[in-house]
Amino acid sequence: MKTGIFICHCGHNIKHTVDVKKLSNFFKKYPGVTVSNDYPFVCSEPGQDMISESIEKQGLDRVIIASCTPSLHGELFKDLLKKSDLNPFLLRRVSIREHCSWVGDDIEINTEKARRLILAGLYSAAHYVPLEEKRVEVTKSALIIGGGVSGLSAADFLSKMGMQVYLVEKEAELGGHVKNLKNIWPARKDGKSIIDEMIEELAGRENVEIFASTTISGFEGFFGNYEVTLDTLEGEKKLTAGGVIIAIGFSPFDPRIKPELQYGKDKRIITTLEFEHNADTLQLPEKPRVAILHCVGSRDEQIGKPYCSRVCCINALRVGEAIKDKYKDSYVESFYMDVRAHPRGGEEYFEDTQEKGVLFTRANVAEINPSLTGIVIRGEDTLFGEIFEREFDLVVLSIGMSPPVDNKLTASLLKITLDKDKFFMEAHIKLRPFDTAVKGIFIAGSCSGPKDVEESINHGRASAVKLFGFLNLGYAYVDPFISYVDPKRCSGCRMCEQACVAKAIKYDEEKRVVHVEEAACMGCGLCNATCPSSAISLKGYIDCMIDDEISAFMEAI
């Protein structure tokens, strides 16, 4: 066996807590190892050249790259091997950054851990065999779940690029929350007109099919050909989608969750959304006293919403501005933790509102007490450390964004993950912010975390671009990690067949052994663990690989 081991410094990320020199020297002398090098950035071009040169010159038949976690740069290194005429499945990635250098501080201990991790990779890779990725045809169609701004913008892009688009909306009407907004900052545009424009664009296109008042009741299959069952008003409908974009938006925070806000008990306490809808019909005195509470349902650990909702500060500013514009002699006071007017132009807008006369008080609001004459707010001014008590005619709660109501249902149907705040989770926060862990399923808009209208539109379009890249190719390679049976060892007990979730195992009555239907196999390996003699094995994770990995960890090999 000719194994090449390449240990990455990752600049300082690995090097500063792992003695990479010591490691590469250790493996230089290890049996079966032909090359053992350490390099500042293995993923850089010179780093890649070093690897391909070693493969060609030394005739390596196994490559071990000890660097960042395997889910990063996966395709890059696979392609590198392909270019050097080596089967990409003879590559083993060992994570010595996320699982070693970043989780411990002691260089001596980390080096030893990294040594064992690489050793495990080495022994496991010894059992690797070349595998062929299977090519599957991709249906050039996309399912977009959610007809809000992000869903619509994704549908717009994909259909313009010639893909068949199925747009599914739970409500009877498209447009989500945006269609009800009257005055969208900073363009001061009516939400309905934005939505109407988008719908008009789509309406003329033959390759767009819109399903309103429709939910998804079934979801099966794999990237390229997802089998979707829709529950429409006309009954059940089945369709095949190459990929999916989830854009199911958010749900506004319900202030009733915090009873101390007295919301719902007094008509003079309203949310920013209600203010938006009813600004013109509000009954206020000539010189109204208005309080605006920031961060309602955001940055609040106690109710499990520690995140910033990103839109509510601007919303609060808009309320202040609207009151001031309408009532010159009004008294408007905003109670904030800190004002995060982060979008472009937000800071200037904040200053404008201050100039217009809205008062900003950094405060902890302790009590809200409705009385006959008004609503009394008691709290602490945290800048001056003073207790205050003031009476207002109107209290506006600047509510945040909560995860969509269907988040759990959608996640379990599509087998994707929710993050700690129960929004959909991206595959990688920086490198793959639109992807989910499942190939071909993307997230768009505020269902992946609070976003304003502009961001949601962009996010939808970006996900559409990503999906288009997949669909337009027309084919995809699927992981070759599926099960196979050694018929000589199979006892024909059919335990694997009974357990198999994908029903991919079939029994041959004649030969009294089972075989695997490759197209149906999901590659979980349950059969492998169920078979007492391991006559059925999962490619890439066969028993001896894992066993040797364990032995190498324990240094009993």
Add this chain to the structure above:
Amino acid sequence: MLGKKIKNGSIEDTLNRFLKDDQHLILGFEKGENGVSLRAFKNHLDHYSLLNPIFSTNGALHLRRLFSKGTKIILMLRPCEIRAYIELIKLNQIEREDIIAVSIDCLGAVSSKDKTDDIPTEADQLREYFKKTDTIRWACNVCRERRGVVGDAGIRIDRDGLFWAFSYTEKGDSFLSLIEGESEESKTEMLMSGSEKQDQFQIDMKTFSKDFSKCIMCMNCRDMCPVCYCIDCVFNGDEYLPKGDALLNKILRSGPVQLPQGKELFHFIRMYHVSQTCVGCGACEEACPQGIPLTKYFKGTSERLQSMFSYMSGRSFDEPIPYVTFLEDELKDAED
């Protein structure tokens, strides 16, 4: 319960009638010069014994991979053997179609390793014999089901010493129809009642090491286990077998180790593999040349593991083996 009374010698007449057909076989026990042993009868019974007071192997062992169609077979075996047979059916190692499984009330047995010359084969004498001596096998002493209540039909002994045949399935009905006479209500209580519940098996690794220190890794226990059905055991490959280098590294890392290596692994993994299907017959212990008390461990752990899923190996043809099914809401205690 409705059953058929078996008159003196009538069971042999019944079986002989069945054997008249050339395509019919009976698997049962034979009284021979060397004691009672398992035998397949063709055409007619010879030196037939209903009971077998000597345990050497589990009869179901010989039925593995029995798929022959057309040959009709009646099994006249002990409950533990019929239970293993039922597990093997679930594991698709036996074609059930042409087989009628009859379990016979078991009064216990002595080990084939012990002196077996003077052991009687008739029920009443055997009872007296076991009352006088303590030669009964440990596995039989702690048996979970010694009554003929499993399989397609059962033969039971009542308190008056009379034999009865009962049917539990359609196949059992056809067996009963072979017996002369009419079905009637059995009024007398049966001789044997359900087994007493044993204490939950609990042991420590120190005792385990002591008990298994004699193991020579001959794997006879595996070979003679009726439910260890794999045609190619994982321990035939090199994955779990000891490697010299590994041994060296282990010694260097954590000090001297006991030899042969890998026996704990072997027994633990086998214990897990048979945990749901083990019938506690003690065939492993019978096969062990070193006299390791294997039954204690295998029966003990399997009973604990089966009770987790309210499962009992060989109790019914229909209960699926627990590892191939699940409930969505269960075993919360196991989650940490």
Add this chain to the structure above:
Amino acid sequence: MLQDKAEKNPEIIGFACSYCTFKASEMAGSLRMKYPDGVKLVQVPCSSRVDPAFVIKAIFEGADGVFVAGCHPGDCHFIKGNYFTRRKIAALKEMFDAFSMNDKLRLFWVSAAEARRFVEKVTGMYNEIKERKNVRKEN
């Protein structure tokens, strides 16, 4: 000195499913959360790939503890895989219990988002085993 370290510090082998727990461990690393070096992960596609034989092997090769971790029930990427895992590992735990080794095996669910939970779980397990091990040594 090193010898002493190796003796006192527990070795824990964890089986982590690619879609949840392994992802959580990646995130824990990215967030520079610290956990003991004795914890080493074997990546498996799904927790249902974990053959109880691996756990037994790890224990008899000298691991002080083994954990099997996957997606929360109902969230399995392979739809139902982790329900089977739960049955098998629960049975194995019961078996270990019979041999008075109940502290050696754990089963827990960590979703891809729960980096903190991952660190808490493995650190907790590590510390408990370490404590018990040192108590045993003193006696």
